Amino acid sequence: MKPTLMKAPPNRATWRSSDVPTALLYLTPALLGFAVFYAWPLFRGVQISLTDWNLLSPAEWIGAANYQKLFTDPLFWNALKVTAIYVVVNIGSQMILGLGIAVLMQRLRIGTGTQSAILLPWLIPNVTVAIVTLFMLDPNVGFVNEVLDYIGASTHSFYGNSDLAIYTIALVNTWRNMGYTALLFYAGIQTISPDLYEAAALDGASGWRSFWSITLPMLRPITALILVVSMIGSFQIFDTVSVATDGGPGNATRVIYFYIYQKSFEELNMGYGAAMAVVLFALIFTFSLLQLRALRATESDVN
Amino acid sequence: MKNKPRITVSRLIERIVLVFLLLITVFPFFxxxxxxxxxxxxxxxxxxxxxxxxxxxxxxxxxxxxxxxxxxxxxxxxxxQLDFFLYLGNSLLFTAVVVACQVTFSALAAYTFSRLRFRGRDALFTVFLSGMMIPPIFSMLPNFALVRSLGWIDSFAGILAPYLLITPFAIFFLRQFFLGISREVEEAARIDGAGRFQILTRIVLPMASGPLTTLAIIQAVGAWNEYMWPQLVGRDDSVKLLNVAVAAFAKxxxxxxxxxxxxxxxxxxxxxxxxxxxxxxxxxxxxxxxxxxxx
Incomplete structure (x- = not known):
């Protein structure tokens, strides 16, 4: 098990110089795609952010005005805050539940049939998940509230209450993704030698103890990898908000993706949307670098 | 040594938790x-x-x-109403084209980065990989401007374009596997006069059929789930994806x-x-x- 960046063998340009034409040929789609859909947008995105472009009239250069506006826009800061809550709640619960389910899978020797049942929500698009949970959690006819009412607990409008809505969305997406996360953890657990557990059992260690002293430390590299990948995905929360709450109630679920989308494509304020996207990019870039450093740190720990 | 799961209190609790988990994952769909x-x-x-x-x-x-x-x-x-079969067809077409292109082009690129030798190879790979950090909403604005100026709004070309040519994650994923495959068979084939393309299609790809399947599944689920971009550039019925139609129906x-x-x-x-x-x-x-x- 090595979720690390494997090194390709030394790249001696002198040997087989005939590789260059082949490489160029094989890389044509990727190079073209990178140029058009990554490099060019990077340049264009920054450029648009310095204009007042609205899709309809020609763009006019306005310098850093969009950025100045952004720093005093309470909705922008609210969007960052709401997104942060979402990411922390979603990633935190998804990692813990995913790991828990994976351990359960291993301890109970669960078959692939049961595993695929747990995976089902992950195969369903966010849009559909939003619609189904909107119904399940509805304050009037939703099953969850019917059950809460039946057992005498208080009912809630989970998506419609501004104190609960963002947590609801975070946990709904945890529900959708936890089966997938669990399978990734499970794959990691299976690479741990059973000898370790047997030795621990001989020494009288409880299952709980071997989890903390064997499973968790051995899973550190894969945990870091899952964390990085899920975190990048988690920042992109849009679909559920768009279908289930439309950013509301009030601004309670107006996450950064949704706010940028609305500014750019509904209010046609492309320049302002682009400026926010630049700031978001800077934030994600910083986060990823920090996480990659953490990933490297764990690598050296294990090797 | 395989010890049979004994029926103890903790086992019982674990079973109950499992049944509860299955219930909450499957019940909403029921x-x-x-x-x-x-x-x-x-x-x-x-x-x-x-x-x-x-x-x-x-x-x-x-x-x-x-x-x-x-x-x-x-x-x-x-x-x-939902013109269900039309949208289902559109979604299947979208998913199939995305997966076919992503797997093919990523395999070519991953093979290049793991086997071919040329100056700047590893640097280029790192540059590609760093593309993963660009948030999709960031590229969406310029991409929309581009697709619009090409007249590709409400066309499959416009909906598909940003997905097809490069998928940094897929290149990274396949490269890892290619690096783990032994080169000896390839070297032998090379001595027998096999060309690069033959080695790739006859030896490397069949050996990597497992990871290729995995990648295809992950990318298919991802394509089936796509919403933000298709609902922006594909609102016309002729190209509307099922996701977009269902969301519009809900709204x-x-x-x-x-x-x-x-x-x-x-x-x-x-x-x-x-x-x-x-x-x-x-x-x-x-x-x-x-x-x-x-x-």
Whole structure:
């Protein structure tokens, strides 16, 4: 098990110089795609952010005005805050539940049939998940509230209450993704030698103890990898908000993706949307670098 | 040594937790299907029975546009329909093209980065990889401007373009596997006079069929789930994806009382294909997903 960046063998340009034409040929789609859909947008995105472009009239250069506006826009800061809550709640619960389910899978020797049942929500698009949970959690006819009412607990409008809505969305997406996360953890657990557990059992260690002293430390590299990948995905929360709450109630679920989308494509304020996207990019870039450093740190720990 | 699971209190608790987990993952979909067979008029009165008291297929009929507008309005809808098979076809086409291109082009690039030798190879790979850090919403604005200026709004070309040519994650993923495959067979084939392309298609790709399947599954689920970009550039019926249509159907729901039964019928129509897929290929999917995180 090595979720690390494997090194390709030394790249001696002198040997087989005939590789260059082949490489160029094989890389044509990727190079073209990178140029058009990554490099060019990077340049264009920054450029648009310095204009007042609205899709309809020609763009006019306005310098850093969009950025100045952004720093005093309470909705922008609210969007960052709401997104942060979402990411922390979603990633935190998804990692813990995913790991828990994976351990359960291993301890109970669960078959692939049961595993695929747990995976089902992950195969369903966010849009559909939003619609189904909107119904399940509805304050009037939703099953969850019917059950809460039946057992005498208080009912809630989970998506419609501004104190609960963002947590609801975070946990709904945890529900959708936890089966997938669990399978990734499970794959990691299976690479741990059973000898370790047997030795621990001989020494009288409880299952709980071997989890903390064997499973968790051995899973550190894969945990870091899952964390990085899920975190990048988690920042992109849009679909559920768009279908289930439309950013509301009030601004309670107006996450950064949704706010940028609305500014750019509904209010046609492309320049302002682009400026926010630049700031978001800077934030994600910083986060990823920090996480990659953490990933490297764990690598050296294990090797 | 395989010790049989003993029946102890902790085992019992673990089993109960598992059953509970299965229930919360599967039950909402069962409930969705069940509600799809309840008439809107009975949603309140029949809100708890496991099997609808008066099952009806009126919801499917009106969602699919098989009932008249009057019938549809009487059943609590707003006359809105889903041209289901058209959108399903669009979504299948979109997913198939995305997966085929992503797997092919990523395999070519991954092979290049793992086997061919040229100056700047590893630097270029790092540059590609760093593309993963660009948030999709960031590229979406310039991409929209580009697709618009090309006149590709409401065309498959426009919906597909940003997905096809490069997928940094897929290149990274396949390169890892190619690096782990022994070169000896390749060297032998080379001595026998096989060209690069033959080595790739006859030796490397077959050996990597496991990871290629895994990648195809992950990318297919991702493509099937795509919403933000397709709903921006593909609003015309001829290119509308099922996701986009279902979301629009949900948003057009009357404000007074949502058309729950109709919504659940629409959602069921979208879940059923995945359910069939999972029942047939569940084992394959589960066992191959194990590849993705590890190694």
């Amino acid at each position: 409930w969705m299907l069940r509600t799809a067979f309840v008439a809107n008029a009975n949603i309140f009165s029949d809100s708890m029975s496991l099997i609808p008291k008066e099952p009806t297929i009126v919801n499917f009929k009106r969602v699919l546009g098989l009932s008249t507008t009057e019938e549809s309005l009487a059943a609590g809808g707003n006359g809105q 057009s729901s009357p404000n007074s009382q949502p058309d729950w039964a109709g919504l659940m019928a629409a959602a069921s129509l979208q879940v059923i294909p995945m359910l069939i897929l999972l029942i047939i290929f569940g084992k394959k999917i589960v066992s191959s997903l194990g590849f993705s995180g590890v190694k």
